[in-house]
Amino acid sequence: MITKYWHVDKDVDDLKSYPQIKEAAALLKNNEVVAFPTETVYGLGANALSEEAAAKIYEAKGRPSDNPLIVHIADQAQLEKLVADIPLQAQKMMQAFWPGPLTIIFQKKDHVLADKVTAGLETVAVRMPNHPLALAVIREAGVPIAAPSANRSGKPSPTAAKHVWQDLEGRIAGVLDGGETGVGVESTVVDCTAEVPVILRPGGITKEDMEAVVGKTVFDPALKNASERPKSPGMKYKHYAPNAPMYLMDGSRQWIQAQIDAARAQGKKVGMLTTTEEAPFYRAEVVIPCGSRKNLASVAHSLYDVLRTFNEADVEVIFSETFPYEGVGVAVMNRLEKAAAHRWRKEEEASP
Structure with a gap:
């Protein structure tokens, strides 16, 4: 298959009239x-109403077919047109965070979406993206668009x-x-079909953000327990x-450097994922700062690009700093884990 490539300035006026948008929407x-x-x-978008189109997403990504897709509107x-009802808590979140x-x-709703999009579930995951090109393409296509991240399944998500x-x-x-892209990690996923909203996947909208709007929310136990079956698209x-x-x-900076030294002594090419504050102190073949500890949003923004850079550098082992489980740090640590x-x-836990 020949893959077409279009470049569009997201800041131009009247995106819908651009031939690149029209061509992408026609496809x-x-x-x-x-x-x-x-x-x-x-x-990676396709018509969410078409079984044929949804199947092409799974085939292109190599994604298991029991892993549902997020629908973009x-x-x-x-x-x-897609959902049976819109609970009050969902309405409040939509007003506060959509597009976003x-x-x-x-x-x-029954018999509307392609079964492959929801992977046989009675629920559907929906979001309204806050990006002018995404919105222009969806509007021009005239159909809801199922779109997981546009990468091969299991690999770092694409931010460029x-x-x-x-x-x-x-x-x-x-x-x-x-x-x-801006945020750098995937959207927060929250289940509003329960009495108390359940956060199934942490992302750019934090637990604190949502609780300021709707009150109590809880995390899905599967986020901390790998043996639990996750309920969110992209988390299984x-x-x-x-x-x-x-x-x-x-551990301490000195202890981490000792682990790096031990790996290098074994002849391994070592990558160190760190921060701008800590990077000067580490000695390894590839040391990459992934934002600042003082601004965890900057870490989220750069995370996937840094993981791909390690691939390009052909490192043999990667050591990573860790971050507080608070705010967007919850999303960062979820992706790192x-x-x-x-x-x-x-x-x-190290031996004395």
């Missing part, structure tokens, strides 16, 4: 798969069009390049993983 209406930017990561009128990086779980091209060139119909299988084995390091396959090294 989507024809049940082809097209990647486009959102404010979180690049999405451009306005509330589209939502009302929040995905809400609703009870779906070049990442999509690296993973999916020749496997999809087109890539719409709108520059780098290995995800975000770099090529080299990765370890989360819980998945990327590291829950491999931790802790100074307090």
